[in-house]
Amino acid sequence: SQKIEQNSEALNIQEGKTATLTCNYTNYSPAYLQWYRQDPGRGPVFLLLIRENEKEKRKERLKVTFDTTLKQSLFHITASQPADSATYLCALSISGSARQLTFGSGTQLTVLP
Amino acid sequence: GAGVSQSPSNKVTEKGKDVELRCDPISGHTALYWYRQRLGQGLEFLIYFQGNSAPDKSGLPSDRFSAERTGESVSTLTIQRTQQEDSAVYLCASSLSGSRQGTYGYTFGSGTRLTVV
Numbered sequence: 001s002q003k004i005e006q007n008s009e010a011l012n013i014q015e016g017k018t019a020t021l022t023c024n025y026t027n028y029s030p031a032y033l034q035w036y037r038q039d040p041g042r043g044p045v046f047l048l049l050i051r052e053n054e055k056e057k058r059k060e061r062l063k064v065t066f067d068t069t070l071k072q073s074l075f076h077i078t079a080s081q082p083a084d085s086a087t088y089l090c091a092l093s094i095s096g097s098a099r100q101l102t103f104g105s106g107t108q109l110t111v112l113p
Numbered sequence: 114g115a116g117v118s119q120s121p122s123n124k125v126t127e128k129g130k131d132v133e134l135r136c137d138p139i140s141g142h143t144a145l146y147w148y149r150q151r152l153g154q155g156l157e158f159l160i161y162f163q164g165n166s167a168p169d170k171s172g173l174p175s176d177r178f179s180a181e182r183t184g185e186s187v188s189t190l191t192i193q194r195t196q197q198e199d200s201a202v203y204l205c206a207s208s209l210s211g212s213r214q215g216t217y218g219y220t221f222g223s224g225t226r227l228t229v230v
Contacts, residue, residue, distance in 0.1 A: 041223070046220065
């Protein structure tokens with residue numbers, strides 16, 4: 001069956017360090033992978049999209065990698081700040097299918113001051 | 114509007130009652146999605162609307178759930194004869210659309226928190 005797994009339910013890091021979140025998937029051939037941020041009581045907010053033929057994408061302090069051989073995406077936040085504390089969701093979109101994104105269950109990140 | 118608007122933000126209902134949840138997408142976004150998020154869990158796809166095409170209802174958990182969309186604007190999600198297991202946050206999202214759906218990020222509303230007592 002198709003599955004999306006995100007690393008450890010919660011991740012605590014010290015302010016200023018780089019946070020690395022993992023998204024692994026099985027039995028998918030995604031064309032696109034997206035990362036979202038979700039704060040308590042709010043809907044997810046779109047951060048970055050990476051295509052299957054892209055290895056890396058950057059946006060300010062954020063970096064996403066996409067390895068279709070390993071079936072894995074890594075999401076990095078450099079110089080992390082307490083304001084980066086939130087739940088981060090990865091989501092996959094299937095090529096050739098005008099359908100919905102499928103979401104992972106998220107990783108809760110806490111950046112400690 | 115500037116974002117996706119959902120109403121009500123909170124709804125408490127008695128088991129067995131019907132509820133209707135509303136979503137106003139961003140103007141110009143032809144794609145509209147409903148997701149459900151149970152406490153501490155990920156997003157579960159419910160239904161997807163794209164323009165005038167037939168909706169993708171493959172995620173609706175039972176025939177108690179239905180949704181409609183008026184053209185490319187407002188959508189309503191209706192749950193009939195609510196059960197306690199229906200308690201969750203119901204999220205609506207919209208996006209630009211094209212032949213390559215996944216190229217656009219979704220814009221989510223803040224959700225409707227439904228509690229069935």
